[in-house]
Amino acid sequence: MEENTFSLKVNNTDIKAKNGQSILEAALENNVYIPGICSSQPDLGIGVIQTCDTCYVEVNGELKRACSTKAEPNMTVNSVSNSAKEAQLEGMQRILKNHELYCTVCDNNNGNCVVHNTAEYLEVEHQKYEFTPKPYPPDNSHPFYRYEPDQCILCGLCVEACQDLQVSEVLSIDWEREQPRVIWDNDVPIDESSCVSCGHCVTVCPCNALMEKSMLGEAGYLTGMSKNMLEPMIDLTKEVEPGYKEIFTISNVEATMREDRINKTKTVCTYCGVGCSFEVWTKGRDILRIQPQSDAPVNGISTCVKGKFGWEFVNSEERLTKPLIRKGDKFYEATWDEALNLMAEKFQEIKDKQGPDALGFISSSKCTNEENYLFQKLARSVFQTNNIDNCSRYCQTPASTGLMRTVGIGGDSGTMEDIATSDLVIVVGANASESHPVLATRIKRANKLHGQKLIVSDLRKNELAERSDLYIHPKPGTDLVWISAVTKYILDQGWEDSSFLQERVNNIEEYKQSLSKFTLEYAEEVTGLSQDTLIKVAEMIHEAKGTCILWAMGVTQHLGGTDTSTAIANLLLVTGNFGKPGAGAYPLRGHNNVQGASDFGTMPNFLPGYEPIENDEVRSRYEGAWGTKLPKHPGLNNHQIVEAITDGRVNGMYLFGEEMALVDSNINYVHEAFEKLDFFVVQDIFFSKTAQFADVVLPAAPSLEKDGTFTNTERRIQRFYKVFEPLGDCKPDWEIFQEFANKLGANWNYSHPSEIMDEAARLAPTFAGVSYEHLEGWDSQVWPVKPNGESTPLLYKDKFKFVDGKARLFPVDWTPPFESGDEYDLHLNNGRLLEQFHEGNMTNKSEGINHKVSNPWLEVSPELAKERNLETGSLVRLTSPYGKVKVRVLVTNRVSGNELYLPMNTTENQKAVNKLTSSYYDKDTHTPNYKETQVKLELLEKEGESPLPHHNHRFGNPQPHIGVEVEKKWNRSDFTPIPEALKREGDSDGKSNYAN
Amino acid sequence: MAKAITQIEKKQKNLQEERAEDLSAIVNQIADNREVIQDTLVILQELHEAGMIDMLKGFLRTREKVGTIAIEQLNQPGMHNIIKNGMNTIGLLANMNPDQLKAIFGGLNQGLEKAAKSTESQEQLGMWGLMKSMKNPSVKTSLNTMVSFLEGMGDGLNNKEIH
Structure with a gap:
């Protein structure tokens, strides 16, 4: 790095710059401030926006924009000379022509307003160009944010964010019209555009033009004032114009006062495995805004609609606030003592009479690492059973198992950075744009701006598929076949990474032989993909310097889900795509703590850190620490627990933070099982469908009401802080476990989750150096963490996680998908969607989100719609061998032929997709085969209302282009470059009007 | 069950x-x-x-009504002037050197006393008397100060763009 740096002079100070840096970047890095409103978000899009013109500096006597002028060795730069300041001020004056300064009564006056702070720095005294309102009313159509053209300074940060960071390509500035403004799509109201409500534009807006509605009238002391007070007040301020300096003094005082009542607390999002972190701004129990910061390790300033706007549920009237006890056919509110005593008595009774294994424990991938640790400790040490599992059994256990077979660690090989910088990304059976939205933005951006290639294999033409360089659509359930055929073709061509294989991989010959059946011809026949396509895929992998393969439920939720995951790892091994940056295997974890729940031991066969319970050395380590014997044999998993309830072998169950009655497959069967339980405890934040079967319902606190850590899909452990006190009598899950354990004499004494983490770190070598001190603020740790606290963002750099350090190629064969019989002639795919989280228990408390999407819909291809006489809005009944649902149709090109898609966003039985799914499962891990469902379809009503409102983003009309297109601004007849304008003014009146 | x-x-x-x-x-x-x-x-x-x-x-x-009335009253040209003049005066006071001002005020005070006495005695000062008083060192100092003041004020008026 050293030889790439050089020095230059800025304002008579020597500073160091790196090759390729602009003057502005170099100066800011050296703590020399140069203004620059449109450079206030350096992580955006293409980098240099050049719209604000406040960063002019004098370079060798010439005025230049500091943001777009490269720093050069020995350059002399002056940002405070008369002419530089004059130019900066002129830039600011042009901005103020578009922006009324009424800071003290503005909701953005929170100390971080870029426009305010820049104007203050430049010592703007008076308005040079009169502000005139624009001929556009504010756009308040969107449920979560507004656009006020009169405040918009046309910097285009929002456009950059939308076009090049989020890459939804909705926003533009229309530079052609008399009065330019930001427009959505081809100039439609925001609510009717293709806006996905991710909030990027609002986050980056340097003033109050784009603002969360939850902030308006709430953030300031005076901003809630009624209009007939506010307007004359602004008029008065303008009329008197005491000079902005005085106004800034007052607004600074007001901004400081706001700190007293607005709390800013860091949290980690609970809506998917990406692990976005951000500040929650609160006033009392109201959430004013979600404010991402560029320091956040995973997402920077990015969010999706759920993370940015989906938190209303914390204050929902429907929250559980008291323990409930079933008596007859009603629940009665009870005290904690009553509930916990009853639980202790009943569980003890079952344990004594039927044995410890008559109890089952279902843990939550939505809850913290510490809570998962404590729950498995409860099951194992207090109740002496290993019958404990979590919901990753429904989604990602096959992926973890496939990786453990081949490379040894069941987790992503690298981080988001590797995905973003990879040459080639292959996405198999994952809809990242909707299920991992912020991760998808990194792929879309790399593909749009940085030449990254993208291959998508999916049944649905989802957003990533639309954008991909190559979209392939294999027949359902045949991914293993095409992946193996591509691997074989690569080996046949001699394109494998032979030195990597030789040095780092075992079992090569046996594996090669196992591939013999996967010829291109065979693969073409089974998958329906042409041989040319398969060769094309192989060529793209061959040509790429590094390949990342991302996959999710489309791969794992099959009879052969583990095997397909294994085939992916095999392909990556053969091509040497492990242990180097920009490559590797990325099973995308669905929920916020799918990774962490399993990591911290809520699995029937593993103690924390994936150490086998059967291993005597490992077990005795925990026995010593916990002071009790532990059962040796692996317990039952989720699926087996339900089976065992049906057989009468399990009679008592404790479940927390999991809507099993809706999200497990074949829910009719699951409901029957629940009905058979002698004693059932459900702990949740809402009265869920599952809770309806319970004997005791315990009110838990959501993440915003407690401290803890989550582990995201990258294996990154992040800490979150309590924002609110728990509502009513509800309690953090870990406190409930502790109180329950202590009723049974466990004598636990944790006063804070950090103490639980300390215990886990002491016992599980994988987490040896994890501690809350290393997780302060935005700091995070990526496991394995060495005792000194050092993370491992990239796995397998030196060795794979096997005794000899070598990976293993693992031969697998194809398991044909489950067939329900000819009668069931349509294939039903299913999954999540962007706006609602999972079944929707949390997000459906948000009016704004329900406005965008409130119901599930059945996606039907145009071909099938024509054949069956269906249209958007038709009501149909779907029937599988296991149940039926009634839903409305949406005709769309996203699906083709006889393939249907039904998202899972409902809490109503008769629309729930899992009424249709079966109880078959992955042969290796018991993950249900959700994705192998066939149905028949009957038309019930031909006409009806569309299940998806027309103001949903899926009906929008995006306008892709690169960034804000500042050239269009410069080409306007009323635009004069600032140096030229100043020169002209100088010529006409002999000297400048501005002395500073 | x-x-x-x-x-x-x-x-x-x-x-x-x-x-x-x-x-x-x-x-x-x-x-x-x-x-x-x-x-x-x-x-x-x-x-x-x-x-x-x-x-x-x-x-x-009645805060809403009163507030609206108050703001309306404040938002009048006369009021604008008062506020502006007030702000300007405050600005002026902020810029003045207190020591100088003290000296000038001291002089002004004594001047006032003398002036008051002279009106009491109702003596008319003739042309000659005026000429003679020019020789008085105190009057000279005063005039000198006033000329310097006029000079400075002229500079100020000619150069509006002092920031």
């Missing part, structure tokens, strides 16, 4: 219980802050006797 049920019987913590809990919380807080609260009560009592509370009550209850 437990069928799914949805009915929840809320323990109506009867209103009295709830009130009692709230009250005891408040009473505790009062007891903890006894002195402050007693002092506050005294202040409130005084304010009440002075009629201030009543006035404040009226103002708060």
Whole structure:
């Protein structure tokens, strides 16, 4: 790095710059401030926006924009000379022509307003160009944010964010019209555009033009004032114009006062495995805004609609606030003592009479690492059973198992950075744009701006598929076949990474032989993909310097889900795509703590850190620490627990933070099982469908009401802080476990989750150096963490996680998908969607989100719609061998032929997709085969209302282009470059009007 | 055997219980802050006797209307001038050197005294007397100061763009 740096002079100070840096970047890095409103978000899009013109500096006597002028060795730069300041001020004056300064009564006056702070720095005294309102009313159509053209300074940060960071390509500035403004799509109201409500534009807006509605009238002391007070007040301020300096003094005082009542607390999002972190701004129990910061390790300033706007549920009237006890056919509110005593008595009774294994424990991938640790400790040490599992059994256990077979660690090989910088990304059976939205933005951006290639294999033409360089659509359930055929073709061509294989991989010959059946011809026949396509895929992998393969439920939720995951790892091994940056295997974890729940031991066969319970050395380590014997044999998993309830072998169950009655497959069967339980405890934040079967319902606190850590899909452990006190009598899950354990004499004494983490770190070598001190603020740790606290963002750099350090190629064969019989002639795919989280228990408390999407819909291809006489809005009944649902149709090109898609966003039985799914499962891990469902379809009503409102983003009309297109601004007849304008003014009146 | 049920019987913590809990919380807080609260009560009592509370009550209850009227009144040209002049004057005072101003004010004060005396005596000063007074060192100093002042003011008027 050293030889790439050089020095230059800025304002008579020597500073160091790196090759390729602009003057502005170099100066800011050296703590020399140069203004620059449109450079206030350096992580955006293409980098240099050049719209604000406040960063002019004098370079060798010439005025230049500091943001777009490269720093050069020995350059002399002056940002405070008369002419530089004059130019900066002129830039600011042009901005103020578009922006009324009424800071003290503005909701953005929170100390971080870029426009305010820049104007203050430049010592703007008076308005040079009169502000005139624009001929556009504010756009308040969107449920979560507004656009006020009169405040918009046309910097285009929002456009950059939308076009090049989020890459939804909705926003533009229309530079052609008399009065330019930001427009959505081809100039439609925001609510009717293709806006996905991710909030990027609002986050980056340097003033109050784009603002969360939850902030308006709430953030300031005076901003809630009624209009007939506010307007004359602004008029008065303008009329008197005491000079902005005085106004800034007052607004600074007001901004400081706001700190007293607005709390800013860091949290980690609970809506998917990406692990976005951000500040929650609160006033009392109201959430004013979600404010991402560029320091956040995973997402920077990015969010999706759920993370940015989906938190209303914390204050929902429907929250559980008291323990409930079933008596007859009603629940009665009870005290904690009553509930916990009853639980202790009943569980003890079952344990004594039927044995410890008559109890089952279902843990939550939505809850913290510490809570998962404590729950498995409860099951194992207090109740002496290993019958404990979590919901990753429904989604990602096959992926973890496939990786453990081949490379040894069941987790992503690298981080988001590797995905973003990879040459080639292959996405198999994952809809990242909707299920991992912020991760998808990194792929879309790399593909749009940085030449990254993208291959998508999916049944649905989802957003990533639309954008991909190559979209392939294999027949359902045949991914293993095409992946193996591509691997074989690569080996046949001699394109494998032979030195990597030789040095780092075992079992090569046996594996090669196992591939013999996967010829291109065979693969073409089974998958329906042409041989040319398969060769094309192989060529793209061959040509790429590094390949990342991302996959999710489309791969794992099959009879052969583990095997397909294994085939992916095999392909990556053969091509040497492990242990180097920009490559590797990325099973995308669905929920916020799918990774962490399993990591911290809520699995029937593993103690924390994936150490086998059967291993005597490992077990005795925990026995010593916990002071009790532990059962040796692996317990039952989720699926087996339900089976065992049906057989009468399990009679008592404790479940927390999991809507099993809706999200497990074949829910009719699951409901029957629940009905058979002698004693059932459900702990949740809402009265869920599952809770309806319970004997005791315990009110838990959501993440915003407690401290803890989550582990995201990258294996990154992040800490979150309590924002609110728990509502009513509800309690953090870990406190409930502790109180329950202590009723049974466990004598636990944790006063804070950090103490639980300390215990886990002491016992599980994988987490040896994890501690809350290393997780302060935005700091995070990526496991394995060495005792000194050092993370491992990239796995397998030196060795794979096997005794000899070598990976293993693992031969697998194809398991044909489950067939329900000819009668069931349509294939039903299913999954999540962007706006609602999972079944929707949390997000459906948000009016704004329900406005965008409130119901599930059945996606039907145009071909099938024509054949069956269906249209958007038709009501149909779907029937599988296991149940039926009634839903409305949406005709769309996203699906083709006889393939249907039904998202899972409902809490109503008769629309729930899992009424249709079966109880078959992955042969290796018991993950249900959700994705192998066939149905028949009957038309019930031909006409009806569309299940998806027309103001949903899926009906929008995006306008892709690169960034804000500042050239269009410069080409306007009323635009004069600032140096030229100043020169002209100088010529006409002999000297400048501005002395500073 | 437990069928799914949805009915929840809320323990109506009867209103009295709830009130009692709230009250005891408040009473505790009062007891903890006894002195402050007693002092506050005294202040409130005084304010009440002075009629201030009543006035404040009226103002708060009509704050929207009063505020609008006040703002309307403030938002008049005359008021604008007052505010602007006020701000300018404040600016002027801020820029003046207090020592110089003190010297000038000192002179001004004595000048005023003499001037007042001279009006009392009602003596008319003739042309000759005026010429003669020019020789008086005190008058000279005064005139000198005034000429310098005029010079400075001229500079100021010619150069508006002082920042």
